[in-house]
Amino acid sequence: MSDQTTKPWRAAMVEIARRSVRFGVAGVWPNSLAGRTALVLAASLTLVQAAGLAIYALDRMDLLTLAMQRDAAVRAISLYRVVSLSSPDGRRAALATAEQDGGVSARLQADPPVTELAYTAAAMQRQFRADMLLVPLPQEQRPREIAILGGPQSQRFVIGFRMEDRLWLNMDIDLPTPRPWQSNNFLAAFLLMAVVATVLSVWAVRRRIAPIGTLAAAAEVLGRDVNAPPLSQEGPTEIAAAAMAFNTMALRIRRFVQDRTFMLTAIGHDLRTPITRLKLRAEFVDDDDLRARMLNDLDELQAMVSATLAVGRDITADEPATRVDLVALLRTLLDELSDTFPDHAEHLTYTGPDSLPIHARPLALKRAIVNLVQNALNYGGLARVSLAPVRNGLVTLLVDDDGPGIADAKLEDVFQAFLRLEPSRNRETGGTGLGLTIARNILRAHGGDVKLENRPSGGLRVVVTLPV
Numbered sequence: 001m002s003d004q005t006t007k008p009w010r011a012a013m014v015e016i017a018r019r020s021v022r023f024g025v026a027g028v029w030p031n032s033l034a035g036r037t038a039l040v041l042a043a044s045l046t047l048v049q050a051a052g053l054a055i056y057a058l059d060r061m062d063l064l065t066l067a068m069q070r071d072a073a074v075r076a077i078s079l080y081r082v083v084s085l086s087s088p089d090g091r092r093a094a095l096a097t098a099e100q101d102g103g104v105s106a107r108l109q110a111d112p113p114v115t116e117l118a119y120t121a122a123a124m125q126r127q128f129r130a131d132m133l134l135v136p137l138p139q140e141q142r143p144r145e146i147a148i149l150g151g152p153q154s155q156r157f158v159i160g161f162r163m164e165d166r167l168w169l170n171m172d173i174d175l176p177t178p179r180p181w182q183s184n185n186f187l188a189a190f191l192l193m194a195v196v197a198t199v200l201s202v203w204a205v206r207r208r209i210a211p212i213g214t215l216a217a218a219a220e221v222l223g224r225d226v227n228a229p230p231l232s233q234e235g236p237t238e239i240a241a242a243a244m245a246f247n248t249m250a251l252r253i254r255r256f257v258q259d260r261t262f263m264l265t266a267i268g269h270d271l272r273t274p275i276t277r278l279k280l281r282a283e284f285v286d287d288d289d290l291r292a293r294m295l296n297d298l299d300e301l302q303a304m305v306s307a308t309l310a311v312g313r314d315i316t317a318d319e320p321a322t323r324v325d326l327v328a329l330l331r332t333l334l335d336e337l338s339d340t341f342p343d344h345a346e347h348l349t350y351t352g353p354d355s356l357p358i359h360a361r362p363l364a365l366k367r368a369i370v371n372l373v374q375n376a377l378n379y380g381g382l383a384r385v386s387l388a389p390v391r392n393g394l395v396t397l398l399v400d401d402d403g404p405g406i407a408d409a410k411l412e413d414v415f416q417a418f419l420r421l422e423p424s425r426n427r428e429t430g431g432t433g434l435g436l437t438i439a440r441n442i443l444r445a446h447g448g449d450v451k452l453e454n455r456p457s458g459g460l461r462v463v464v465t466l467p468v
């Protein structure tokens with residue numbers, strides 16, 4: 001019956017305990033490898049130190065108890081001496097005037113302090129007899145019997161000395177509990193040692209684990225720029241091996257990209273001659289309509305080939321990154337576009353700060369932004385370029401237009417190479433469908449990105465983010 005009532009309680013208690021342990025662990029357990037290693041190290045160091053301290057303290061307490069017992073024994077014997085040396089009548093008076101301190105309180109009685117338990121503490125008996133020798137006492141004055149209750153490690157014991165006149169001098173001895181350490185500085189020193197050990201282990205672990213962070217950062221940079229400089233291969237063996245493996249992988253990726261690009265440009269290059277030849281031959285077609293359509297197709301083909309070659313040039317060109325004023329770059333680019341399209345000059349506007357230095361490859365960045373502004377002009381009739389204030393180390397560049405925008409489902413698709421929503425490939429409204437692909441490639445290589453949004457008031461908004 002009672003078992004049935006206690007069971008749900010017990011289950012609930014176990015569950016609460018398990019949860020609090022789990023929460024406790026989850027609350028303290030750090031996420032980073034450095035944090036976890038440092039925590040384990042610091043915890044083990046503290047544990048080892050605490051165990052050492054406990055062993056020391058226990059040993060010290062044993063020793064201290066022994067010393068206090070010896071001290072009390074000597075005091076008890078001295079008291080006995082004072083009392084036993086006085087005349088039998090004056091004993092009570094002698095005891096009253098004698099000094100009784102240090103946890104010893106004595107009285108004269110007719111019986112021993114203990115009965116059946118007496119004489120059991122043989123070790124103490126021996127010790128008392130030995131201590132007797134420390135206090136000079138004539139032979140006839142020695143106690144006839146000693147009765148002790150208490151063990152070698154006890155803090156309290158009772159002792160009785162029988163004198164020659166059959167009276168017992170009984171004493172209660174109450175020793176103070178020994179402290180594991182004497183001074184408060186000891187605890188402070190222990191805490192200081194634990195803190196220093198923890199700080200040192202955190203520092204050492206962070207230093208040892210730092211190369212993992214470097215490796216992660218290098219992988220991040222490689223994702224953006226295949227031509228990123230290789231990692232240093234120095235340091236402990238494992239780290240050097242990881243860096244070497246990483247560098248080899250980066251080299252292979254670089255070669256792979258180069259081979260692909262080379263293949264692309266080689267095909268583009270080789271296609272140019274047959275296209276030119278075909279164009280010449282098409283001129284000889286008699287049917288005007290057929291000739292016009294053939295020439296149109298060939299023009300389109302030629303434009304695609306040129307664009308392909310341009311992409312290849314972009315990838316292989318390793319323009320150095322420098323400090324560039326983004327605003328100056330935007331103003332130049334808008335001026336150049338105004339010169340190229342004089343009809344659209346007043347449709348190209350810029351709002352934002354007067355200067356904003358960033359770290360970038362100026363020619364590549366310009367090509368990316370030109371593609372975006374030109375799209376706004378071609379498909380939206382105007383381009384409003386603006387710069388938002390820098391936030392979290394990123395600057396946001398917006399290119400807005402008043403055109404039809406792009407269906408929400410297609411906002412990402414248009415970044416695919418050669419994808420155009422407008423099926424005609426005529427010269428007026430654009431080219432090959434590579435503009436956004438190129439722009440995204442370049443911006444991502446800068447550590448930024450580009451995405452498209454439809455503005456609620458109509459028109460497309462291109463959002464470019466770039467690290468400052």
Ligand SMILES: Nc1ncnc2c1ncn2[C@@H]1O[C@H](COP(=O)(O)OP(=O)(O)OP(=O)(O)O)[C@@H](O)[C@H]1O
Nearest residue numbers: 375376379414420421422430431432433434435436
């Ligand atoms: N601002 C815009 N408004 C509406 N549609 C757009 C806009 N920008 C791009 N698009 C659509 O996205 C497609 C892809 O654009 P992208 O710039 O990649 O190629 P393109 O402009 O057609 O050719 P290219 O830029 O290579 O000369 C365009 O064909 C167009 O249909």
Ligand SMILES: [Mg+2]
Nearest residue numbers: 375430435436
């Ligand atoms: Mg375009």
